[in-house]
Amino acid sequence: MIFGHYTFYVSLSYGAALVSVFWLCVKIRRQKKHTFQFLKNSL
Amino acid sequence: MIMLKYLYALGAPKTFYRFSQKILPALGLMALLCLIIGWGWGLFFSPADYQQGDSVRIMYIHVPAAFMSLSIYAFMAMCAAVTLIWRIKIASLLLKSAALVGAVMTILALLTGSLWGKPTWGAWWVWDARLTGELILLFIYAGLLSLSHVLGEQQASDKIVAIICWIGALDLPIIHYSVKWWNTLHQGSSLMLAAKPKIHASMLYPLLFSLIGLFCFCYWAILNFANLALLKREYRQKWVSELEGL
Numbered sequence: 563m564i565f566g567h568y569t570f571y572v573s574l575s576y577g578a579a580l581v582s583v584f585w586l587c588v589k590i591r592r593q594k595k596h597t598f599q600f601l602k603n604s605l
Numbered sequence: 606m607i608m609l610k611y612l613y614a615l616g617a618p619k620t621f622y623r624f625s626q627k628i629l630p631a632l633g634l635m636a637l638l639c640l641i642i643g644w645g646w647g648l649f650f651s652p653a654d655y656q657q658g659d660s661v662r663i664m665y666i667h668v669p670a671a672f673m674s675l676s677i678y679a680f681m682a683m684c685a686a687v688t689l690i691w692r693i694k695i696a697s698l699l700l701k702s703a704a705l706v707g708a709v710m711t712i713l714a715l716l717t718g719s720l721w722g723k724p725t726w727g728a729w730w731v732w733d734a735r736l737t738g739e740l741i742l743l744f745i746y747a748g749l750l751s752l753s754h755v756l757g758e759q760q761a762s763d764k765i766v767a768i769i770c771w772i773g774a775l776d777l778p779i780i781h782y783s784v785k786w787w788n789t790l791h792q793g794s795s796l797m798l799a800a801k802p803k804i805h806a807s808m809l810y811p812l813l814f815s816l817i818g819l820f821c822f823c824y825w826a827i828l829n830f831a832n833l834a835l836l837k838r839e840y841r842q843k844w845v846s847e848l849e850g851l
Contacts, residue, residue: 604840
């Protein structure tokens with residue numbers, strides 16, 4: 563319990579931040595794959 | 606005048622794509638470094654608050670996320686103005702790409718605000734002017750995202766989304782000044798551009814690193830989304846077919 567009885571709130575906040583950043587990165591990666599596939603097919 | 610000329614040049618799809626491909630790696634690296642330093646420092650090395658204890662560490666997530674939710678909307682309103690006045694396509698692509706990132710930042714700000722509110726105020730949520738304004742901002746982001754999704758890639762969609770974006774911009778001054786106009790539970794600003802910061806340097810520096818890191822990350826994501834949308838929109842153009850990897 564590194565942050566005493568605030569551990570739950572602090573870890574959930576940092577977890578949410580990491581999930582948000584990670585989710586956006588994954589979304590960009592997927593969209594990039596999809597767009598380049600679309601471009602290859604249309605050429 | 607030179608600035609305007611430069612902006613016009615940047616409005617050309619090919620120039621914009623080449624320019625953003627050049628700055629994206631630097632922006633991404635800066636975001637990664639600043640976020641690791643800011644969040645690492647805030648979580649493990651910055652001191653606990655004398656009143657709020659360790660719950661103050663949520664500030665290093667909440668404040669940058671809330672700042673980004675507002676600044677991204679202000680950026681979108683600027684793009685909307687450029688779309689409506691000069692009809693530059695890139696501006697409308699940036700507007701639509703920024704909506705998703707802005708919505709994620711608003712959700713993060715509301716969620717971390719709630720997680721900070723419970724141990725300090727004793728409530729997950731209060732119908733305070735600042736909180737309600739931020740919730741309305743989330744609904745505006747959601748509305749803009751659905752609208753651009755429904756209207757698709759039509760020419761008219763750019764104009765409609767830009768007009769709705771401008772109407773939604775009325776919420777920005779309400780959120781920003783809510784802590785001054787009304788007697789709110791939410792505290793006033795601790796950081797202002799023209800004034801001396803109200804927080805100690807041991808907390809200010811990790812907060813600044815987190816702010817710069819999240820700022821760079823958000824614009825890195827916006828530029829990436831805008832670039833991909835641009836490639837899809839311009840796929841018939843010669844410069845797209847000449848790209849490496851195709």
